[in-house]
Amino acid sequence: MERESMAFDVVIVGAGPAGLSAACRLMQLAKKSEKDLSVCVIEKGAEVGSHIVSGALFEPRSLNELFPDWQSLGAPLNTQVQDDKVYWLSNQYNQLCIPSMLVPSPLHNEGNFIISLGELCRWLAQQAEALGVSIFPGFAAAELFFNNSDAVAGVMTTDMGRDKQGNEKPGFQPGIILEAKYTLIAEGSRGHLGKAVTERFELDKGKAPQHYAIGLKELWEIPTEQHQKGLVVHTAGWPLNQTHTSGGGFMYHLGENLVSVGLVVDLNYQHPYLSPFDEFQQMKHHPVFASMLDGGERLSYGARAITKGGLHALPEQSFPGGLLIGCDAGTLNSVKIKGSHTAMKSGMLAAEAVFSELAAHRSHTSPDYHALFDNSWLKEELFEARHFTSQVHRLGTFLGGAIATLEFNVLKRSLFSFRDDTPDYQTLNTTNRVEPLSYPKPDGKLSFDRASSVFLSTVKHDENQPCHLILQDKELPIKVHLDKYAEPSQRYCPAGVYEVVESGGQKRFQINAGNCIHCKTCDIKDPSQNIVWTPPEGGSGPNYNGM
Structure with a gap:
């Protein structure tokens, strides 16, 4: 099939904090050096x-470097942290407020801001466009484009207008090829191009397996008398401690009576009946949350995988023709529970590495990102936090957190070395080793069902398009997973995409692809790695507002 093509110096896949920061830095460097540079960002x-x-809690360190005058430019950092509390929830009724001195110092939030990361990205996009960057939303990258030297030479976008069988519908438009001297892959956690380039160039050779969590979030408007602007609350323990699962809850008070509330569940959990969505709904009934949310209105809902393996699992980010950056690589600081500022810094370093190659009239090489990374505060941050995820996985949230407090607050060095070499998809127990879990029915006031939650994500897919959730073995969910794990996708998916339905006495596996909010949890947690997430048509998926 003949496809149109467009050529750029740099193509960036993903308009998140890493991709947009890279774009801005590239154009700043070009302007300073008086060089012409064409940079394109595509966003699915x-x-x-x-x-x-x-x-999102945001540390402004990278933004201070990228745009020192961000305040006068109107960056949406309007709510500075005023109070910072951490609770251990021992059960569904009780809690212990942990003194600040017993909280790992990286988790302290003085000087940080409570923000909508979506709003910050929209602002960064405005700055990028003002600098001359071309930004194309509604375009999903389907696959990488390679040159004759096996270097990445750009991407091809998804076809638009195919039916479920893959046939061309009226108005069909083939994807276009975006050629690039360098391609930056910044899709966010568990990006499909990131997976492809890592496998092709063995970027993770010798590294620990990457680890992930799922983060679920709701945005609420609450009564004025219950709102405490600038209050940050983190919790650990209940309800996750009932199944020895690591993770924790959060509640951040923004301006205008808004509250972000959510739960992060590490995807190395073992109980096959565990449902991160239902754990989140149950958590909101604890007095720590209910006292704030009672009488409020839920405005939005969303979920997303989080890459949190840290330095042990960080792949080689440079490859022939480009770089893997941000959460697509895994630059989150797991102790701080923050990844936006580190994603931005990785994008800025990538821009500097690529610009050096372009300035020397080179293309499709492996940019020397590693030297810049090794001499940056980003490497220093990730090095200090290198053991935390494995530590919590191995010892649990309480003991792992206690050791982290000792190391960061007292010793100022790592006391123990930890590395978790078990991939998240290999950790599930079989159903014959556990008792099923039961969750209380949602009350429609604090807790809700999946259907009403997905509605609030304003998710939209053309139903008559090829299913973007690929089963490598269509029989496996019923023939293998149903007996061994009670088909866990029914529970780990936060959007009701996967169901086991019965008709005529026969059970079958059903995929409701139109519900998908692109969290990528299925691609991570499926115990046989049987589900492969691929991008649907550009513009599909959730349409978050204020998240």
């Missing part, structure tokens, strides 16, 4: 920010 969401969901 219908708009910049429409697929962005994060807590």
